[in-house]
Amino acid sequence: MTEQSVPRTAQALKARRERSQQKLQHVGEALGRMLKTRTSITVAAVAREAGVSRTFLYEHAEAADLVEKAILKASGRRxxxxxxxxxxxxxxxxxxxxxxxxxxxxxxxxxxxxxxxxxxxxxxxxxxxxxxxxxxxxxxxxxxxxxxxxxxxxxxxxxxxxxxxxxxxxxxxxxxxxxxxxxxxxxxxxxxxxxx
Missing domain, CATH: 1.10.287 (Helix Hairpins)
Structure with missing residues (x-):
């Protein structure tokens, strides 16, 4: 391995984490809006509202947890x-x-x-x-x-x-x-x- 490949890998991982955090923030904001407007909360609806893929919502543990909590909160409100x-x-x-x-x-x-x-x-x-x-x-x-x-x-x-x-x-x-x-x-x- 060359010296340049290690920093590039670290930079790529850092950029990926930052994108993931940014997507997670978008998901949180989208869920907040959907709860406020009492919009039906589904994975597809959250993905559209937040501008992320459904795969991200299913595979990212924090995102899946946020969606599940929002669905429970919305069903309680209903x-x-x-x-x-x-x-x-x-x-x-x-x-x-x-x-x-x-x-x-x-x-x-x-x-x-x-x-x-x-x-x-x-x-x-x-x-x-x-x-x-x-x-x-x-x-x-x-x-x-x-x-x-x-x-x-x-x-x-x-x-x-x-x-x-x-x-x-x-x-x-x-x-x-x-x-x-x-x-x-x-x-x-x-x-x-x-x-x-």
Whole structure:
């Protein structure tokens, strides 16, 4: 070996290490951007973003470790995002269910009041022994028809509110099952990560 070949080899090795460190820095910066923008992290995506080859990411231990840690961090964030979104959906459905229950109670109270009023009016009609004038009969029949329509409307509204309440309860049950599934997936994912 000549004296020149040793320094050239050392220079080549030094240049290679510097390029490797520079690529590693690009990978770290790319992963930081991808985590910040919540971009899906895959080896191919990281290679494109960092401007390095996939081979570098697979063969360079530090790069592979950075990618693996970023993937785990991103999956944890996705699980948190899903949990937050599911919590918001659950809160909205619970609010709707409470509103439907309150509206249903109000409709039932109104129906009972209308029925009482109809009963009183019918009782007055039966109790009166004096002959009725035609305009009184027409007025009472008109009021009776109006009250009957109102009761029908309220009954329809009550059925609609009951349907909404049942739908809200079904959605709440579905949401509870979905939360349980997501929690099971999260626990399973954590278990798989620990096994590695």
């Amino acid at each position: 699980a948190q995002d899903r949990h937050a979104a599911q919590t918001a959906i659950d809160a909205a459905w619970r609010e709707r269910a409470l509103n439907a229950e309150e509206a249903l109670k109000a409709a039932q109270t109104e129906i009972l009041a209308q029925r009482r009023q109809m009963g009183e009016l019918l009782g007055q009609v039966r109790d009166l022994s004096t002959p009725w004038q035609e305009r009184d009969v027409v007025r009472i029949m008109t009021e009776h028809a109006a009250l009957t329509r109102k009761v029908q409307e309220l009954n329809g509204e009550k059925r609609s509110l009951e349907d909404r309440l049942n739908a809200s309860r079904d959605n709440a049950r579905f949401a509870d099952r979905r939360i349980a599934e997501l929690e099971a997936e999260l626990i399973e994912t954590k278990g798989m990560v620990r096994q590695r």
